[in-house]
Amino acid sequence: MKLTLWTYEGPPHVGAMRVATAMKGVHYVLHAPQGDTYADLLFTMIERRNHRPPVTFTTFQASDLGADTATLFKRAAQGAYDRFQPQAMIVGASCTAELIQDDPGGLASTLGLPCPVVPLDLPSYSRKENFGADETLLALTRALAQPCDRTENITCNILGATALGFRHRDDVAEITSLLLQMGIAVNVAAPLDATPADLARLPAAHFNVLLYPETGESTARWLEKTHAQPFTKTIPIGAHATRDFIAEVAALAGVSPTVDEANLRLPWWSASVDSTYLTGKRVFIFGDATHAMAAARVARDEIGFDVVGLGCYNREFARPMRAAAKEYGVEALISDDYLEVEAAIIAAAPELILGTQMERHIAKRLGIACAVISAPVHVQDFPARYSPQMGFEGANVLFDTWIHPLVMGLEEHLLTMFREDFEFHDAAGPSHHGGKATPAPAQQILEPTPDAATQMIEAAQALAHALHWLPDAERELKKIPFFVRAKARRNTEKYAAEKGVTQITIETLYEAKAHYAR
């Protein structure tokens, strides 16, 4: 038993719902108790879908348990077929139905429905949402894919985009247009917007583009083994990765890797002097492994940040994540416990957090800038506007999204230069963040987010309990902008400890500053 407040991933049957809802012509009959229909609202509210997810729940109740839940399931499956006339059905059990041990696959096959019925075996007590989606797409593909000749023109499939995927809609559009520029047509994009008939002709493509390993890798591997289709390994997030991706695709397809970069603005935006202040900003990155690893590369190599933390919540990708983290000189954090993530963030004292909805809340509490790079996300990250993460337009989106929450360069200078000024006192915060406009008290400067500051300071104090700050030095420390103050204190104490100094003066403070200057 494990006490959980927040979960990064839902149960595996929600992953199966993500595949069913992404597709057209598929219906999912889920053996589940009353109440499990809550998952519908993820699709109708967060993703704002205008139709009900194609899922029929058996909604058994306590009174059914003594009687015959198997008959209930059969009735629901038959009823769903009669009403929706799907091209294919998937059947499975949620966590409670797994315990009562009806066999949805076996029960459905006795009905002799006139469409393929694919049984799912999703272990609810050991696996999670991404596994559910990956496994469901694999099961459907195995059941439906037909051997067929390759298309005459060079085509590929795009694999992994699902319902409730972070920017999946626009990523597929962006990558489709990129491939088109290279003269490659998309045979099938699946599961998003695909039909069972589309899955049947997956093997006609020359190769596969795997956009989201979390939800499409098993299928890509199976197609490679069974239908000799190679698949791409590069995730085209960021300008560099997109170029690598183009090269990889060009090699697989035997076409030229020249693509028009006229609309790619990230490299120049990042090179312009306006961005100099971004150099070495400390960034903590957490999310699903694919997005986190891609973000780390963009952060260091394309924007010039310093990656001070990197991790993911999906253990399936622990190994590549550990390898990636090593490259950045940090230890990978593999955890699905948000309290552990919070502790790691406090310890790393970053200036920017790139993460999920949970990290956004953590960042808010700690008073640190934050941008969202990965699911799980809330409704605002299913935007109306075009905003891919992948390809060249995706790179532009990343630049804008990540830079926006940071205090702008000039503003940062103003905050330092006029820090005693009533309009620029620390607690005023950056001008483009709402809800912080508190007037400075007459005497003493407010500490914003006292929790975070206190926690960091306490941690630092525990490290250097022998040190003593003289009042002058303490006052000088207060003049340092709040968002770097904890770091300044920590560096000073570390420096003092190294030098064997026990009394910290203004000089110690500035000596330490010079010592750690970057």
Place this chain on the structure above:
Amino acid sequence: MSLDTPPTGCLHTPVLRERGQREVFCGLTGIIWLHRKMQDAFFLVVGSRTCAHLLQSAAGVMIFAEPRFGTAILEEKDLAGLADAHVELEREVERLLSRRPDIRQLFLVGSCPSEVIKLDLSRTAERLNARHGPSVRVYNYSGSGIETTFTQGEDACLAAMVPGLAETQDENLLVVGALPDVVEDQCLSLLTRMGIRNVAFLPSRRASDAPKVGENTRFILTQPFLADTAHALERRGAQRIVAPFPFGEEGTTDWLRAVAKAQGVMLETFDAVTAAPRARARKAVAAHAETLRGKTLFMFPDSQLEIPLARFLARECGMLPVEVGTPYLHRGLMEPELALLPQTMLSEGQDVDLQLDRHAALKPDLTVCGLGLANPLEAAGHATKWAIELVFTPVHFYEQAGDLAGLFSRPLRRRALLRGAAE
């Protein structure tokens, strides 16, 4: 028929009972508002990842405002041997209580998985009570989907608390049902001004204010879904005051009148206390009634609030209910409401596909439904009102009557606005 014949409304209307797919929340959802009400309580669900995911999805961002609820997620090894599960649960509770020493009431909440594997939470609760009592009181109840629908979770929770309430021989009045603090204060103020003393609320904001109960206790429900709690109180000898529920001006007045009568309040006092707020409520409702009058209303089952709300919308706002669905119809509690509700089609339980067919045929002007149905119905051209908001928002008693009507008029005003034809 003489004019003296008492109105029978829907008392004898046949009820359509359906069984099929239900598009409803389970009782665990009640935790989301109960934990805000009981400020020193922690709700520990014993369940699966699905339960944790449900609470997270339903609670939205609230989960980060220092939540006092969590899920002990069952893992494969817990399913293998049941003896283990008790030890594991006790260990998790130990850790939780040491981390949150401010907790005074701990609810072990059963879920579908824990009920199906017959995990005996009452035994764990007993053991924990022996160890941590009296500073922490441990209760257990089930909020599982197989046993409870949405608001029934609150009923199960309150009913579990009743046997532990202290005994008293004093005459007191118990107001039952979790109300937002602001509403509770208004209620108390009205009762006090009528001269009614010794009023207590179940649930109380803190464990130390828990009400006492005995044979001289009279109680009244503020929510229609509290059947088990009412029974539990009756078993303790308390007597229920029968009344409609305090929604709208009429509902609130009838509710207060029932209390006043039971407590021997003079009619003049009652009128003096209620006259001004009644007038305010009527005025506030009238503003919205203009939008709502003559519009047809269809309610999908959700919270058991459907019948009292349909009564309010029909009688005070002039709406025309065409189908009122409820997850569960408890006749004993609902009689005063049914007597007031104009003749309409009533349904209990649900087969959501069949109900959607009826809905499509009726084309109502306003549909009250859950979040899983709302956007699909909007996309099909129907105006909808999310039902869940009715449980989270202060809607009871006089001062909220206008807000309550506003919740239903807003979707209609918005549609008109977006069509460029503001009504």
